[in-house]
Amino acid sequence: MRFTILEKFYISKYLRDPRRYLLRFNYVFMILGIVISVGILSAGLNLFEGYQRTLKSLLLDSIAHVSIFSSNSEYIPISEANRLKTVLQAHKEVTAAVPVITSSVMAQKAGAVRGCFLKAYDKNESTFSKYVVSGSPKLETDNIIIGYHLAKEFNLVVNDTLSIIFPQMNRITALGLYPSERQYSISGIYKSGYYEYDRSIVICDFETAGNLLLTEDRVSKIEISLLPQFTNQTEKIQSTLESELGDDYIVTAWTENNAGLFRLITLEKWLIFIVFSFLVLIAGLNVVSAVSTSIVDMSSEIAILRTVGAGTVTITRIIYSRIAVIGLFAVLIGQILGAGLSYLAIKQSIYTLKGDVYFIDKLTIFISPTNQIVIFFVAAVIILLCIRIPLRNIRNMQIIDVFRRN
Amino acid sequence: MICLAGHQLAKNFLDSDQVIHVLSGTDIIVNQSELVCITGQSGCGKSTLLHILGLLDAPDSGTIELFGKEINSNSPDAAHIRNRDMGFVFQFHYLIEDLNAQENVAIPAMIAGESRQKSMNRATEILHLFDMDHRIGHYPNQLSGGEQQRVSLARALINNPKIVFADEPTGNLDPQHSLEVWQNIQKLNQDFGYTFVIVTHDSELANSSPIRYELKNGILVRNN
Numbered sequence: 001m002r003f004t005i006l007e008k009f010y011i012s013k014y015l016r017d018p019r020r021y022l023l024r025f026n027y028v029f030m031i032l033g034i035v036i037s038v039g040i041l042s043a044g045l046n047l048f049e050g051y052q053r054t055l056k057s058l059l060l061d062s063i064a065h066v067s068i069f070s071s072n073s074e075y076i077p078i079s080e081a082n083r084l085k086t087v088l089q090a091h092k093e094v095t096a097a098v099p100v101i102t103s104s105v106m107a108q109k110a111g112a113v114r115g116c117f118l119k120a121y122d123k124n125e126s127t128f129s130k131y132v133v134s135g136s137p138k139l140e141t142d143n144i145i146i147g148y149h150l151a152k153e154f155n156l157v158v159n160d161t162l163s164i165i166f167p168q169m170n171r172i173t174a175l176g177l178y179p180s181e182r183q184y185s186i187s188g189i190y191k192s193g194y195y196e197y198d199r200s201i202v203i204c205d206f207e208t209a210g211n212l213l214l215t216e217d218r219v220s221k222i223e224i225s226l227l228p229q230f231t232n233q234t235e236k237i238q239s240t241l242e243s244e245l246g247d248d249y250i251v252t253a254w255t256e257n258n259a260g261l262f263r264l265i266t267l268e269k270w271l272i273f274i275v276f277s278f279l280v281l282i283a284g285l286n287v288v289s290a291v292s293t294s295i296v297d298m299s300s301e302i303a304i305l306r307t308v309g310a311g312t313v314t315i316t317r318i319i320y321s322r323i324a325v326i327g328l329f330a331v332l333i334g335q336i337l338g339a340g341l342s343y344l345a346i347k348q349s350i351y352t353l354k355g356d357v358y359f360i361d362k363l364t365i366f367i368s369p370t371n372q373i374v375i376f377f378v379a380a381v382i383i384l385l386c387i388r389i390p391l392r393n394i395r396n397m398q399i400i401d402v403f404r405r406n
Numbered sequence: 407m408i409c410l411a412g413h414q415l416a417k418n419f420l421d422s423d424q425v426i427h428v429l430s431g432t433d434i435i436v437n438q439s440e441l442v443c444i445t446g447q448s449g450c451g452k453s454t455l456l457h458i459l460g461l462l463d464a465p466d467s468g469t470i471e472l473f474g475k476e477i478n479s480n481s482p483d484a485a486h487i488r489n490r491d492m493g494f495v496f497q498f499h500y501l502i503e504d505l506n507a508q509e510n511v512a513i514p515a516m517i518a519g520e521s522r523q524k525s526m527n528r529a530t531e532i533l534h535l536f537d538m539d540h541r542i543g544h545y546p547n548q549l550s551g552g553e554q555q556r557v558s559l560a561r562a563l564i565n566n567p568k569i570v571f572a573d574e575p576t577g578n579l580d581p582q583h584s585l586e587v588w589q590n591i592q593k594l595n596q597d598f599g600y601t602f603v604i605v606t607h608d609s610e611l612a613n614s615s616p617i618r619y620e621l622k623n624g625i626l627v628r629n630n
Binding site: 005006008009013020021300301304305306307308309310311314399400403 | 453460485489490500504505517518520521522525561
């Protein structure tokens with residue numbers, strides 16, 4: 001777009017002294033509308049992006065990226081699991097391959113029962129130890145490590161006891177079949193930050209799990225952790241391992257189990273974006289009104305410019321550039337406000353996330369450059385289009401009518 | 407040499423159901439370097455005639471010629487003609503409040519395609535003619551009525567127009583500033599040969615004009 005000398009003259013004046021030319025009372029509410037709506041849009045997206053990233057990071061930190069199950073039976077013999085462990089650890093993408101026993105169980109304390117998930121490791125395994133916030137991270141027979149929210153729910157502390165029931169009728173007694181039930185001492189409490197895990201996973205060693213579940217020298221699966229740069233390439237790694245291990249094993253990736261969750265979060269994020277974009281659209285209506293008023297206020301200036309020979313296109317572009325500078329400036333201020341609002345949201349202690357609904361219990365923010373560019377682009381398009389609507393009136397404005405009115 | 411000619415100019419306005427004949431097929435001829443004054447009662451159509459001659463409004467019928475070439479307000483080059491060949495001065499000066507005196511004067515030159523620097527320099531020269539050197543950086547609200555009208559005159563002249571139209575140029579000024587502005591116009595006409603068509607209801611001012619017309623019942627009548 002080529003600017004005429006007059007257009008360049010006006011634009012340079014606006015940019016050199018914005019306070020004098022742009023910050024007019026007419027524009028105050030227009031600016032406020034844009035700043036607030038873009039601020040809310042930006043804050044919403046910052047918080048959602050933070051939530052998505054924190055959840056993903058927590059999840060990737062606390063779950064197996066790839067799991068290997070036997071396709072023929074429920075369990076894998078420990079000797080075979082150790083052989084597989086050696087094979088798997090030879091892959092450059094793998095940071096750890098850990099045999100585990102897993103099973104659904106029930107935790108019971110003083111009449112209250114909660115469905116839980118038992119996860120047993122080798123005594124020397126320490127992948128979870130970084131999450132232990134009280135007690136010992138070391139696994140000992142007949143001791144368990146429970147999650148922070150489970151401990152809170154049952155009002156338990158380290159050295160208290162908790163009954164774990166394996167609900168399958170696998171124990172034969174003189175009176176018939178009974179489920180296994182044992183009482184364990186709590187040696188540690190962990191907090192991963194992922195609410196669902198902290199409420200439901202009970203950790204113990206192989207021997208403890210074997211006595212309860214009667215697994216003998218067998219494990220349920222081998223859990224593989226990948227280097228961070230490979231966590232998004234699990235499908236490729238999954239396919240490599242499937243062909244390497246053959247039909248005796250089933251290889252699953254974390255994305256299979258959690259893909260729906262992340263798709264939902266992404267969908268929600270963009271729904272929030274669309275809904276909050278309507279606020280910018282409403283601010284855009286405010287722009288239409290402000291520009292219309294502005295045209296009426298500037299009618300003398302428009303008339304005199306046309307009298308001395310300026311074309312309507314030039315005049316339209318001068319006014320357009322004036323209000324566009326204000327609008328785009330307001331969008332940028334709104335984005336800064338959005339960062340401030342989201343920062344305040346995570347700093348405040350009045351509202352916290354409900355972990356049982358949102359998986360994590362604290363707000364986090366992430367200011368994504370991509371999101372900010374998208375916000376700026378969308379807001380700018382809305383505002384610039386809204387400026388154009390009333391400017392069409394300039395073409396129909398009769399100079400003589402303005403002079404007659406005055 | 408004929409600078410401007412209007413032939414059979416007619417203009418009617420509709421007020422409710424009543425047709426008001428403001429111009430009833432009047433003629434006017436303005437020679438180069440003439441100073442022509444048009445007088446008449448308030449509401450008789452003086453300003454309308456001036457607007458039509460200045461291509462700001464279209465007549466219902468009739469033609470206008472500038473140096474023998476027919477022009478009209480609806481033609482695509484009307485804006486170009488107003489910019490290059492015509493200058494305008496109004497009762498309410500119509501200076502742009504956001505621009506200082508120098509910038510206000512420079513605007514028509516920039517519209518004509520002159521560079522910003524050249525336009526500013528030319529504006530400074532013209533303002534100097536009106537003894538406004540010390541006021542070039544002042545904004546309209548910092549100028550007196552007489553000064554505002556001098557800036558307005560300077561703006562009208564920056565592109566060396568073939569004809570200057572002035573609509574009640576002293577109508578909003580006190581006697582002292584009126585005289586000042588009138589003297590400026592006379593000086594521009596006599597010393598520099600600018601052609602003026604002035605509409606005024608100030609009979610004293612009109613009487614000192616070499617050519618006077620009165621608009622009566624939509625027809626111009628020469629008074630001297």
